[in-house]
Amino acid sequence: MTHDEYSVQTFKDSVKFYLPRVEGYLEIVREMAAKYSGMSLIEFDGYFEGRFEPVKYTRIEIHTNDVDESQMMEMANRLRQSLKQDSLAFEFNNKLILIGERVRH
16 A cells, blocks of 8 residues: 555644543533544543542543643543532643642632
């Protein structure tokens, strides 16, 4: 097979959201699927703060170009709020970022 018979695309940015499977998560998955064409889903058990969580999690992995890290932080915070979570983790180009509710003193 010669290079003329196939095409290759390379995406420089990888974003992985770790969403708890709680009310509202499926709507978020649908929105992301509509927005990003290259996406994968993996379901797993959560293990945080030294214990297994009773809720399953879904990792949504998006491959794209020209995504701004601060935009992803804003998006992660909106997702956290809509899922009514204290925190939400995501990876941006293999860097783990935890978005949490600000503790007020």
